[in-house]
Amino acid sequence: MTPYQIALLALVAESETAAIALWAEQLDDAEFTALLAASVARHNARAAALAEVAFAAEATVALRTPVPVLGLPVVDDTARLHKAATTLLDTARASEVPEQIVGRLGRAEPLNTAARTYSDAVRESTLTEGWVRGMDADPCQLCRWWWREGRVWPKQHPMPTHVGCACVPRPVWAKSIRQTRYTQRLERNSA
Known part of the structure; x- marks a missing residue:
């Protein structure tokens, strides 16, 4: 695992713990959903920043020249998170393990945000040509199957993830990476 993955998992554990702590406070519905959505949004923002900084650091080391953070646009998903927290409330109440259900949202969201942000950084960078799955x-x-024995994917090809996945795309700086059907279609449609 990379230092980035270690830092990301620590952030994810913090987010999960914060979500479970909110559940333990037995707040009223409106307060719980608002606070849970805000907590997860805060951890998502930190995960996105961590992913961007990690990409810039990895590029700096690989290329032996300072590479700035790209400054990708921040996604405001507060409304979606509020809806998720509201939906989660009924499911958690009906469950024998509500802490796990609440914690899963706190854990999965920052992982997903970090994966999406890091993938966006790889795709948007003019320095990269592709990526390999860093498990x-x-x-x-499923992750081992997606790894495909270390196959190098073109940077436009999205890295598949699943809920709870802590895999990251590792940038590849080489030229002449073989296209996939997906990236060939993208190229054909943009022409």
């Missing part, structure tokens, strides 16, 4: 310390069967 977490204990990859699941």
